[in-house]
Amino acid sequence: MSEQVREKETRQVDRVVIRFAGDSGDGMQLTGERFTSETASFGNDLSTLPDFPAEIRAPAGTPAGVSGFQLHYANHDILTPGDAPNVLVAMNPAALKANLKDLPRGADLVVNTDAFTGGNLKKAGYATDPLSDGTVDDFHVHRVPLTSMTIKAVNAAEGTDGLNKKESERAKNMFALGLMSWLYHRPTEGTVTFINRKFGKLPAVAAANIAAFRAGYNYGETTESFSVTYEVAPARMAPGTYRNISGNVALSYGLVAAAELTGLPLFLGSYPITPASDILHELSKHKNFNVRTFQAEDEIAGVGSALGAAFGGALGVTTTSGPGVALKTETLGLAVSLELPLLLVDIQRGGPSTGLPTKTEQSDLSMAVLGRNGEAPLPVVAARSPSDCFHAAIEAARLATKYRTPVILLSDGYLANGSEPWLLPSRESLPDIKVTFATEHNHTAADGSTEFWPYLRDPETLARPWAVPGTPGLEHRIGGLEKADGQGTISYDPANHDKMVRLRRAKIDGIASDIEPLEIEDPSGEAKVLVLGWGSTYGPIAAGCRRVRARGMKVAQAHLRHLNPFPANTGDVLRAYDRVLIPEMNLGQLLTLIRARYLVDAIGYNQVRGLPFKAAELEGVLEDVINQ
């Protein structure tokens, strides 16, 4: 149906931001994902932002229960899911209420008029009908009786016998998807294939969804409500094979890849927690990669089992979010003391406590770097985009195995659920991080006999040997008590403790020379202001920088992958600028670390709204700092 002749005017635009919003049971995430998939296969660059409530089925029809999905796509490379939608699809009054404030004047607004009943208006908190009381006068409103037209289309379609009204009505999200696919010239074959595959065992449901999808598409062509359609040409992207990928899937694949690259079997010990559970779900599908997933009884058992597996020579991983990190803290300390490789993946969400489970935040940085009893340093690595989660996972595994240390890998809710096109790496481009276990005695005693000292360090990395059970002659006992330098037996000696504390610190600090230096992006080469970020703020910061540069201002950008230790050149980079701005989705955690470490009087810009920064917002902040 995408081949049919268009009778209406088509406008070429560079980019579009579209938002679908409805009840959490309305299938808005699926609708958004399908539109994304159509867009990806068309060859646009894109970025997505799902936004949904913590409740699975929050009270229907209320603003608290609204689930949204925003997609930004363009004919050029883009960095964020977009500040404000060009079009909002509101499936009911609550969706309108929750999202209208984000819609710029003059934008397109598609509303499902069937849902604007007295009861629904009341649940949404509208005293009068917003469609007739002037509330939506500033927008280009398309009134579509989505529900009734869906039911009609389903009833008229073949193969849908036996579905009742409620089941037919459920396909209305596909009607909306069809209409938007028409409006934006999206290819539709993929969605039809998808529906047939998803409902393969329920042919009547598949037929209903396809009928609704087609009806929505055809409605666009015939209705007078839409006079213009929009086309966004494919983006010019680097050659290669692409797929669309979310952060959590990319991270899961990164763990599978890290297992293969290290030559270790992957063991995931995890307890379900939003927004990290999808990694457990994803990895549990890949047992043919010699992957073992263990849904533990709690967060502590999740990390404990991973550490036990690591003792046995596996790539031990645990995945969680902030509250889970708090519970795993003691085991991280043990891993620091045992000097065994262990990966803790923290998909950050709004805190403190339960906080905002489905919203994003960067507020676990201080806990990751500093939050353990005793002097317990460990490397901290952060991903900057959904697809970057793949590479960040491999880097975290590299550091963990090479330096025999627990590593915290930070992602967040925005990266976890957001998606973007990913240029697939070649096998050859992935690093060689093969692990070698100890097999021989490494120390000669005074009497000339040889023995195994579990804490005798590699002089270069300061890493201790990894001798796994099953290796004859290397039997040894390790634990959380302080160990004698080298020999590894229990030691309460004051000087030895001082030495061991410093050795563990030196080992982690030494990683600074084994990581990529901090790169500066400054097209002018003359910027006086540096904006420094970490994690998922990369996209919005880069977009903000582009905006101010397009207006003739100069700014340099640097983004940290490693938060502990910092790259060796970090101090030099910071001191080369008059002013350093650090935007973060917290109240200044990187800012504090940077100021303490480098005595640089950096400026923070902080928000904790549960949503990523907007490019326009950072543009304004950058402008202010540049013009100071």
Add this chain to the structure above:
Amino acid sequence: MTVTTNVDGISNRLLDLVPAAGSPQTRKDFTSDQEVRWCPGCGDYAILATVQGFLPELGLARENVVFISGIGCSSRFPYYVDTYGMHSIHGRAPAIATGLAVSRPDLSVWVVTGDGDALSIGGNHLLHALRRNVNVKILLFNNQIYGLTKGQYSPTSEQGKITKSTPMGSLDRPYNPVSLALGAEATFVARSVDSDRAHLTSVLRAAAKHPGTALVEIFQNCNIFNDGAFDQLKDRTTREDHTLRLNHGEPLVFGVDSDRAIIRAADGSLAVGAATDPAVVVHDARATDPTHAFALSRLTGDSADVTPIGVFRDVDVPAYDELVNNQVTEATDRFGDGDLMALLNSGDTWSVD
């Protein structure tokens, strides 16, 4: 006791996955060079000696044996056994051992824990290890007191116990580790006494033979903070009259003159009666239903003036580690060995020239 390699043919389908020792072993092979630092007179010494004496009988390659402990007096145990070992954190040994056992079926994994470690701070992990039936052997040293923190009451201390933290007497109702384990439907539950080397060895042997989680409660005397807690079962003059030795398939008879027995009362519960009573119960450790074992666990010195020792329950069901590894095999059979690049290229892809 003289020990030679695997004299009783201790084996099961999981133990068969662990490499055997190349040559006969002795107690000395399992003795590390670390000085043992429990208080003089502690029951832990006897348990250590019995375990070290028993391990050669298993006949496993020493490097494939691992002891994992938590925190507490008993948890120092791994330091003294010359195998692989980990002294971990308070209460978490079952979780750590689960990860190790699941990922390394070629290891014989033992957990050493105490009443505070296993039943207080680590209660949750113990329950879940037991219900999953992970192939680990858990030795729970129960001295009914906190030793390493110097004498507070524990979850197994009797109510009203005067300790440093309970000068007016403890208020908590204690629980019974064997009842607890059976409540979690543990597949192997046994009890022994630190000083009874022959009995403890027989229980360890049975635990090792069991394919799955084995919980062995060992009454252990803390001569510093709770001395004499188990004297009734240890004193030569009293022990035979107060100890019920459980032997599968044999009538539950006890007493110096073997004249007392466990009989089934009219309401179905177990009680102490005469050995001549026709209702004397025959012990069935293999019963699928844990009810019989649970009823036995309710007999204590307080409730019945007799305490059962030996194997309460020993049933064979698939171990968690077996099932996990079966799924890995099944997935590999179905989908072939994982191909990383095929995984990355799965789903909808498109090419840009």
